[in-house]
Amino acid sequence: METPRQILKSYYGYDNFRPMQEEIINNVLQRKDSLVLMPTGGGKSICFQIPALMLEGTAIVVSPLISLMKDQVDALYANGIPAATVNSGNYGSSNRAILEKCQRGEVKLLYISPERLITELSWMRQCLNVSLFAIDEAHCISQWGHDFRPEYVQLGTMLHEYFPEVPVIALTATADKITKADIVERLRLRNPQIFVASFDRPNLSLDVRRGYSASEKFRTIMGVIGRHPHESGIIYCLARKTTEQLAKKLREKGVSTGVYHAGLSMEERNRVQEEFVKERIDVMVATVAFGMGIDKSNIRFVIHYNLPKNIESYYQEIGRAGRDGLPAETFLFYNIQDIITLRDFAEESGQKEISQDKLRRMQEYAEAQVCRRRILLNYFSEMTGHDCGNCDVCTTPPRHFDGTVLVQKALSAIIRAKEKIGFTLTIDILRGSFSHEITDNGFQMLKTFGVGKDVSFHDWRDYLLQMLQMGFLEIAYNEDRHLKVTELGKEVLYGRKQVKLAIINREDFRVKSRKERHKVEDSQVEKQGGKTEDKVLFERLRELRRKIAEAHNWSAYIVMSDKSLHILAAERPTTLQAFGDIHGIGLHKRDNYGEQFIAVIKEHEDALNVSCKN
Template identity: 50%
Template structure:
């Protein structure tokens, strides 16, 4: 019997979604079939769902390997907020808490357990791992296992024992950034057994891509942020000093900004990160480590003050924007001095595989200097073909003039083919131009048919065209084979099937620079539109509820869910649960607050003003109906009715509160307030009382305290 119906039910119940995204269902089915899998999905593409859904459906516990404490904490909080049983084991836990989690793991009382790679391979954890009811191993950030990857971590390589020690338990390795070599290495390092390879589209159409010259960066950044008020964003800088200086300049300009880097104390880093997560700080200037450990879904923009060292890093960092699927902007500043500085850093610090790292930096430079659709270049880098320009990057918005480059492409591809794909870019150009260099003659390349076939095109122009062919996926670089150029399926279509190849003509480079200046001038004159008034009200409500409960705002609802609420304006539970991202538990916990805010915003024109919705509840209560009966008749959940009654009591209505909450529970809540800081958070009270008093009763008890103090 298939388990997919149960998987779909869990998707709606816990996460509020009606359907899986592309490839998610296939990956989940592979886990149900006990197959190993390698999953590549872009940041924000839904990787976590691929192991969280099986974990929630299958008996036992999924063990998730995660590299960062803060990332574990964030994901566990999100899962608990959705109603799942999740925990983590890492050095942040005390001995008693760790023992409690281990007991839950042993007894099968957890759906998911997050552990560090160090914990997983430790001798003390092995006996428990062997005895606990494990249903799945999920290796997150799996690119860390490969020395070809951009974030290699030696401790990851010790996990290869899993395949032999747990023969019948599926292993799923997941990453957002892995090129062809890294993917191959992940499979090898983990000893995956005939794994199914799932490569989702790396396209993030909600991200706009823009590259600007590196002059007057601070002034440009101030204008950029000024057009995006109340939108959280990250600015990545190369150095610690750079983060501090930029944050200082932004604060002087009236923009509240913090800085984050490894030189700060743990307390300072935690404070900045928590302020950013909770929307108390909108701008963070940071080194590249920032953002790796958080799942903050409502980051609306990312700026790179300096050029990243490779496309994998760039892609991962811009991926921290727009994780909720709503529109987000990215901006990269580029200058040749950035390239020189990064080359110096690599030469000083990275003797291991230096030639590969320099080659990847060169690809990053080529991306910044590109004259064609930037999204196509990114997709091509990760071996994904795209024949259509995106319309959402600076090049597409201001397209340069193209020519029919089919003959040029055919000459270049034919040369690579006849050179048996064993030559680098410079050698290919030398052969096309009929060079008399010693190296060309030593290889015998003067005898191939395409020798000198492109002597009418200058060297720099050939370089310009070959880089376009590389960026568009007609050729690729085999870094492991002396950076030789190789053909791809796309290049074979050009050579043998007559596919046309448009190329940007070389002469447009200077024209493009002039056009960029004109576009920047036009952008300065037209400020970006802001979201509507209702969205802003819902955003403020989300922040208020988050503060009361002591959780990040995006764990309540993400920006895309708020955008949909503002668009469709749900005024009943039945309407609200149809909004993407509203699951059963979140509807119960928060639905009434957002429904009431929407009704209040619409006013009398809605036919259901806020006063009327509370009045209907109050009228039914006065007629002697129970909370359950009121909820059933009004087609609302009981949490909504309790919320109405708490507000009505605060406002002085005649409600017998102690029919709804006992005097002992009211006293328990009152006593807890002595030990907690204002503003009081429901989550803090709930946890202080050892989860003995439900949230709705805490809300009623607080209403009693407010009315008693005369502060409705």
């Protein structure tokens, strides 16, 4: 029998395991239960796929989404591993034929939804040799998790009742302490070994921008897209209407864009998701309903147009970028209205206090002035003794000025309006705006009317947000969201306390000139293992990958990752042996696609030689 390391090389084309993978695999092979917390892109699937190949019988993989199951089955098939999925998208006779193949031992991994598994457990107990159960997206079983799925709850009792000797491995990318304990309890894991891999994703840059207007957000987004021409990215929005409006603006600028939200039909959502996964659409603008079923490795940026509701959701969503290990960008925009809207959602949720607490932690992250990666890692109980150097706080440390007078002006305006105004009216008073609401309430007669007219509306909005963050203001959600001056705020108002405000950085990421952009690209992707990458060859290899993927109705990254293509474009192997030594290329891919890729490389090399002679 092959060892786990030999299987890793022969099927997946990797020389070494990532941290903790080998220990997890050995624990499963010893038929012990496991709970695995590993970040998106950390290699969770290999932890149960390799044991499935080594143990007798069929491994049952519980997964919540059809699209996710299909992608994983396609990826396994591309590596020469017999896998299948039973789901509602198949014809009834097709599902039965797949189960019969499992019974004959012809399928090593069967992907199935929790609902379908429950209906098939009796048959499986009688007719199937089950090697292991892998519960993917295990946070769905916890009432504290951010994607609670009631149908997961029955699994704990039924699996151990029907299959007491079969090991269970639960896997998730996001779980805080309380969720982790809940998973163990609800799945009834037996003395599980708990593996917590590092949640650090150093290839992801972390950038937060507060108080940006819609036009400023759009310019920044266009700058990010300009740095990643014809590459994949996701933009998450809080509201369906925002997704539609933003996608329309992007299309008007010539950006290949799709829209995804719960208001669309299932057929349309499936269609646009497939277009994105198969690289016919570059940018997806979506609500958070999108992404759980995306196993796409070459997403180069993830942008949050609004503040997420909790750190778990945020971390999982940004984790969809850069799963191939190459550099990827993440941006988060937020403003006061996001906080108000999400606070309303938390108030209406079935877990009001927990939702409010998680929102506060998310807000603290967005407003932080210390290394953002340290905050994220700390949230998941992972400590680090150094800053990351790859977040906005590290690269552009905030600068401050004496803002005492500005704060006093704002607090005075709120007090003089008897604390019955919100953010917009406060700014209108300070800027001396004669709006209907101002004149109807006589606010133009206040002594503070117009005392801040030299500060722009956007800057006042940012300064008020900073005052809220520092505890000088609070929002009375039960009084039509009016602003109230706190006791700490009164200390400033009456001159007993000085205030430092952060200088507002209005930098945006405009598209650089073609010449400048090529300079950046040359410096970023010039070397692969010490050799110069040929970008023209990379594009030719990417086109071949696309054709192979379309012939199989696969996503392009299933054929070959971007990382493997970059290495091929640098190494330029011309033999099958050398091709098979490339990172991420196993024996099955070498034997099935090697000749086609080598032919393109040889043709390109010949053309270069002819060009040099001429």
